[in-house]
Amino acid sequence: MKSATVRFKSTGMILFWLLLWQVASVALHNNIILVGPLEVIHSLLFQAFTVEFWKTIAFSFGKISLGFFLAFMAGIIIGGAAYRFPLLEDFLQPPVSFLKSVPVASFIILALIWIGSENLSLFISFLVVFPMIYIHTMAGLRSADKKLLEMARVFRMPPFKKLYYIYRPALLPHLISGCRVALGMSFKSGIAAEVIGVPGHSIGERLYMAKIYLSTADLFAWTLVIVVISAAFEALFLRVLSLASPTSVLVKRREE
Amino acid sequence: MELNVAHLNLSFQGLKVLSDVNFSLHSGSVYCLMGPSGSGKTSFFKILLGILEADSGLIEAPSDLKIVAVFQEDRLCEEFSPIENLTMTVPGHSKELQKRAREVLLNLLPRESLTRPVSTLSGGMKRRVAIGRALWVPSDVIVMDEPFTGLDHETKKNVMSYIKECTKDKLVIISTHQSEDASLLNGTLISLS
Structure with a gap:
């Protein structure tokens, strides 16, 4: 009952803002400055029935999510190695700090010179994640419990079991x-790179074209597509990741 | 097997914790370490387990000696069941391993608690899981730091009798505040003061 009220309330809020958006676009009466949600949906539906639309989504989603996966794997493996060997952590500190602080736009322009626009x-996405x-x-x-690690040392716990039972529960929440942050950032930076590099059949290219032809409806429609695929990927990935958490095992056991 | 403690000294920030401690311990016996709080019982165990380094003195023991412990805190992986808390300490994943862990724990805990996450067990039950873990792992020496905390008298007697049954050929060192524990365990009293 309570969740139904909350759902009703949030749907109402969304409808209110959509209505306000539509009213503002009608009042402005200028399709270059602001288009209403109805025009955006019309533009989206118009493109959704073309093969090119889905090819464009597949291209951008494929490249950005692959960059994310590679960075995810590399981050865990190299992070694990740096935890084990402090010298490696010291060695990696300058490049990691550099990657964190340099603006993404600078990287994009440099990478465009190095590797071209295709990838x-x-x-x-890899560099940001x-x-x-x-x-x-x-x-x-x-953050792994020091006392449990001491126990593991005393009992000479096998390394794989130490990883599974002590490090995994500590690692997963972090x-x-x-x-959560990296998933959103990978899409934002990946699309920004596409807008600057303009690789063929990419969402970035579509946004660039929308800018050239002053097609605000297309710009909004593709932005909506980016938001939806980014949110769907985030939800799916976090769901899969949370399945590896011992807490989810706990919930399953309680359900049994 | 003999374990000799000779001239062991330890201080923390100028405060003497262990002062010229000397004794010999033999396998097949239970020793009860007694002394007021702060007399260095836990510190002695930590030195024995290799967690802490003594200022001076030595502990003579065979180099391949395997020492396990019931720590002052339970130190259990709370998200996992008592059975998993036992099997995680040894290599392998077989059903046979789980069966053996279950057999050990059934001597200490009710059947229905064996597959529940440790976080859902009472303090006394957690303590018994920690004791079960120390008894289950193959070892030469078992160190128990106030193992009976949180156990009622009847449970304590049952646990003690199971400890005696499992450790006939081992060296067991238990720290306690109650001298009756030594007589119940047929143990030798060692005073640290």
């Missing part, structure tokens, strides 16, 4: 919170 979004996953992996491993 630009993959590369940028890697330091976040690396740092959260280190923090997660460091990794999930890191991924």
